[in-house]
Amino acid sequence: MTRRGDTAGGPAHEAGRWHLRGVRPLGGDPVDLLLDGGIIAEAGRDLSAVGATVLDADGLVALPGLVDLHTHLREPGREDAETVASGTRAAALGGFTTVFAMANTEPVADTAGVVEQVWRLGRDAGHCDVRPVGAVTEGLRGTRLAELGAMASSAAAVRVFSDDGNCVSDAVLMRRALEYVKAFDGVIAQHAQEPRLTEDAQMNEGAVSARLGLPGWPAAAEEAIIARDALLAGHVGSRLHVCHVSTAGSVELLRWAKSKGWRVTAEVTPHHLLLTDDLVTSFDPVYKVNPPLRTAADVAALRAGLADGTIDCIATDHAPHAPQDKETEWMAARPGMVGLETALSIAIMTMLETGLLDWAGLADRMSVAPGRIGGLPGGLTGGRANALAGGQAGGQAGGHHHPPVAGSRPSRAAAHDVHPAGAGALSLSAGAVANLVLVDPVARWTVDAGALASRGRNTPYAGRKLPGRVQATFLRGRPTVLDGKIA
Amino acid sequence: MMRHLLSTQDLGRDDALLVLDTAEYMATVAGRSVKKLPTLRGRTVVNLFFEDSTRTRTSFELAAKRLSADVINFSVRGSSVSKGESLKDTAQTLEAMGADAVVCRHPASGAPHRLAAWVRGSVLNAGDGIHEHPTQALLDAFTIRRRLGRVEGLSVTIVGDVLHSRVARSNVWLLSTLGASVTVVAPPTLVPVGVEQWPVAVSYDLDAVLPTSDVVMMLRVQRERMTAAFFPTEREYSRRYGLDADRLAAMPPSALVMHPGPMVRGMEIASDVADSTRSTVVEQVANGVSVRMAVLYLLLGGTREVP
Numbered sequence: 123m124t125r126r127g128d129t130a131g132g133p134a135h136e137a138g139r140w141h142l143r144g145v146r147p148l149g150g151d152p153v154d155l156l157l158d159g160g161i162i163a164e165a166g167r168d169l170s171a172v173g174a175t176v177l178d179a180d181g182l183v184a185l186p187g188l189v190d191l192h193t194h195l196r197e198p199g200r201e202d203a204e205t206v207a208s209g210t211r212a213a214a215l216g217g218f219t220t221v222f223a224m225a226n227t228e229p230v231a232d233t234a235g236v237v238e239q240v241w242r243l244g245r246d247a248g249h250c251d252v253r254p255v256g257a258v259t260e261g262l263r264g265t266r267l268a269e270l271g272a273m274a275s276s277a278a279a280v281r282v283f284s285d286d287g288n289c290v291s292d293a294v295l296m297r298r299a300l301e302y303v304k305a306f307d308g309v310i311a312q313h314a315q316e317p318r319l320t321e322d323a324q325m326n327e328g329a330v331s332a333r334l335g336l337p338g339w340p341a342a343a344e345e346a347i348i349a350r351d352a353l354l355a356g357h358v359g360s361r362l363h364v365c366h367v368s369t370a371g372s373v374e375l376l377r378w379a380k381s382k383g384w385r386v387t388a389e390v391t392p393h394h395l396l397l398t399d400d401l402v403t404s405f406d407p408v409y410k411v412n413p414p415l416r417t418a419a420d421v422a423a424l425r426a427g428l429a430d431g432t433i434d435c436i437a438t439d440h441a442p443h444a445p446q447d448k449e450t451e452w453m454a455a456r457p458g459m460v461g462l463e464t465a466l467s468i469a470i471m472t473m474l475e476t477g478l479l480d481w482a483g484l485a486d487r488m489s490v491a492p493g494r495i496g497g498l499p500g501g502l503t504g505g506r507a508n509a510l511a512g513g514q515a516g517g518q519a520g521g522h523h524h525p526p527v528a529g530s531r532p533s534r535a536a537a538h539d540v541h542p543a544g545a546g547a548l549s550l551s552a553g554a555v556a557n558l559v560l561v562d563p564v565a566r567w568t569v570d571a572g573a574l575a576s577r578g579r580n581t582p583y584a585g586r587k588l589p590g591r592v593q594a595t596f597l598r599g600r601p602t603v604l605d606g607k608i609a
Numbered sequence: 610m611m612r613h614l615l616s617t618q619d620l621g622r623d624d625a626l627l628v629l630d631t632a633e634y635m636a637t638v639a640g641r642s643v644k645k646l647p648t649l650r651g652r653t654v655v656n657l658f659f660e661d662s663t664r665t666r667t668s669f670e671l672a673a674k675r676l677s678a679d680v681i682n683f684s685v686r687g688s689s690v691s692k693g694e695s696l697k698d699t700a701q702t703l704e705a706m707g708a709d710a711v712v713c714r715h716p717a718s719g720a721p722h723r724l725a726a727w728v729r730g731s732v733l734n735a736g737d738g739i740h741e742h743p744t745q746a747l748l749d750a751f752t753i754r755r756r757l758g759r760v761e762g763l764s765v766t767i768v769g770d771v772l773h774s775r776v777a778r779s780n781v782w783l784l785s786t787l788g789a790s791v792t793v794v795a796p797p798t799l800v801p802v803g804v805e806q807w808p809v810a811v812s813y814d815l816d817a818v819l820p821t822s823d824v825v826m827m828l829r830v831q832r833e834r835m836t837a838a839f840f841p842t843e844r845e846y847s848r849r850y851g852l853d854a855d856r857l858a859a860m861p862p863s864a865l866v867m868h869p870g871p872m873v874r875g876m877e878i879a880s881d882v883a884d885s886t887r888s889t890v891v892e893q894v895a896n897g898v899s900v901r902m903a904v905l906y907l908l909l910g911g912t913r914e915v916p
């Protein structure tokens with residue numbers, strides 16, 4: 123990737139005019155994109171753009187900027203583990219233009235004051251948009267609703283609420299939360315973990331836990347909550363989003379809930395699409411995560427569920443930890459893995475290289491669908507955003523799930539269709555907000571935990587060679603990443 | 610021989626037999642008037658105990674001293690796991706002390722595995738959480754072999770809280786490696802999910818299994834399990850799974866009764882059964898020292914030859 127032109131060397135934080143030459147939108151045929159004034163001003167072959175910085179992006183795949191519905195930025199409270207600035211640098215390097223920052227900070231993001239603080243920190247850092255998630259209950263304690271309306275009408279405009287880290291296990295409280303957020307089209311993102319069934323739980327309950335003597339976290343503890351919450355969401359007509367689905371049984375339940383027409387969406391993490399519980403045999407807490415790594419059969423079901431649209435999107439559950447919280451015996455270690463900088467590579471490895479999704483499908487699962495669930499402007503354009511991603515998985519914003527057929531393999535023609543009439547933030551067409559990522563699809567890179575932009579070193583992929591490298595990320599026409607480095 | 614003894618699951622048959630054969634020799638030392646070998650003179654063995662266990666610590670200490678090693682007892686209260694000094698800091702301290710072997714007892718499963726990654730010396734797992742207790746299994750196998758002449762081909766029944774027992778896990782792997790057929794007997798609540806993958810038969814009916822058992826190994830059952838709904842009452846547990854005189858009579862005349870201790874008399878084992886001639890409880894303690902001598906010798910002595 124080389125660059126030349128008038129504005130090269132100018133202030134990196136200005137949007138300026140960018141002429142991206144030879145990019146392949148959604149993996150389709152090469153075109154040029156002209157970014158100007160924060161939008162995609164033109165898209166077409168052999169554009170000539172006087173005064174623009176030219177980026178030779180031959181062969182790079184262009185995707186709409188990735189959206190992560192589930193990021194732990196740790197600020198305020200655990201700035202030794204991550205800050206909004208370090209976490210959003212990691213996000214930009216991973217191709218993300220928006221991250222949803224989870225509420226389990228210290229203090230908890232359960233008031234308008236805290237969510238506005240996080241939102242401002244994100245805006246000031248400028249690496250990607252930070253959309254704070256509000257806590258469902260005060261202090262994540264699961265007893266009283268937090269002031270959801272105040273957070274919704276704050277400058278942070280919160281739409282996603284979650285007690286993530288904890289499950290909203292009280293059925294009545296969960297029902298009320300689901301109902302209450304309808305007033306501002308909010309969604310409750312549930313960390314599905316029945317607490318009594320998982321006291322002291324350390325890993326997936328099964329053959330490996332039996333052998334290792336680690337208390338088990340049964341699949342049923344996740345599935346029981348998903349079943350209950352889907353029924354509640356159906357009953358009151360509310361939106362439920364299920365965080366980090368990890369079991370084959372959960373996929374079946376989601377398929378059933380969607381078949382009823384209920385407004386239920388779900389995410390899966392990159393690590394649950396790849397890693398399995400036999401890794402715990404090493405007792406290395408880098409593999410400790412909540413929900414835990416499951417079996418190969420679960421991994422296969424999650425991939426299939428993501429391919430057919432039963433699971434709507436990939437979310438990282440990026441969970442950085444200070445070294446002393448991981449360099450311990452397994453049972454004392456905190457659960458979680460960093461994931462922002464490796465998410466796209468793991469998605470390519472598990473979904474693209476396996477033929478389960480093409481680039482358009484990947485763009486849907488990592489940008490369009492999470493944006494729609496999180497209430498981002500581009501995500502609400504419905505049909506237009508869908509056209510971008512090959513027309514699949516449409517209609518869910520309206521609350522009805524179409525049979526899961528599209529999305530797996532949109533036609534080549536659909537992938538070429540980069541000129542839909544739309545102006546969303548998650549589109550690559552002319553007039554769209556210029557949030558996009560350029561990926562080198564053939565590059566492979568080796569993960570060096572010490573070289574991550576995240577303060578967390580807890581990556582399970584250290585030393586692994588991964589496919590796909592983010593070369594550039596643009597946020598409203600301004601590069602946040604160039605040549606694979608923070609711009 | 611391997612560098613560490615962390616688990617019996619990765620202990621091969623040849624290595625296991627080597628430990629048992631070496632322990633036979635070590636047992637002869639105990640019969641001498643001077644019960645000491647010069648083998649580990651100048652070597653340092655650290656007993657690193659994060660959990661109180663006078664029995665196990667004393668056994669390792671005696672074993673190391675009989676081999677002329679310098680012994681350091683390093684006790685850390687279990688509560689310091691999450692506060693205070695971390696396991697990694699402790700490992701660095703042991704490195705500075707020049708520990709050749711670290712005998713580690715820890716309430717968390719897998720802690721000795723972590724320790725092994727952080728120290729240069731050999732790590733001996735002296736019991737980690739509900740994971741493993743390899744020297745207990747080796748001494749149990751040693752005791753069986755001494756009493757019955759072999760392990761291969763025997764039917765060994767392990768009874769009690771299998772779910773929470775590191776002794777059960779280590780014995781399951783070791784005894785099946787040595788050719789015994791193992792049956793675990795417990796109320797279904799105390800059998801782990803995933804037991805289907807173990808090389809064992811599972812029964813919920815003790816009386817059905819006793820007549821064909823050559824060895825019956827009783828596990829301690831903690832009273833706290835009752836409050837966590839693993840079984841309704843102590844009395845019901847004892848009736849269904851306790852070893853009393855009637856059940857002892859149902860076993861073949863030569864069959865052994867074993868218990869790793871400490872026993873809860875009247876719960877899993879009746880007092881007269883524990884004290885009967887069929888019980889190996891006291892021998893197990895004595896054999897523990899011989900087996901631990903053998904393990905220390907093999908891990909630190911470096912040769913496969915019996916001295």
Ligand SMILES: [Zn+2]
Pocket residue numbers: 286287288313365366412413
């Ligand atoms: Zn969670």
Ligand SMILES: [Zn+2]
Pocket residue numbers: 192194224286287439441
């Ligand atoms: Zn999370």
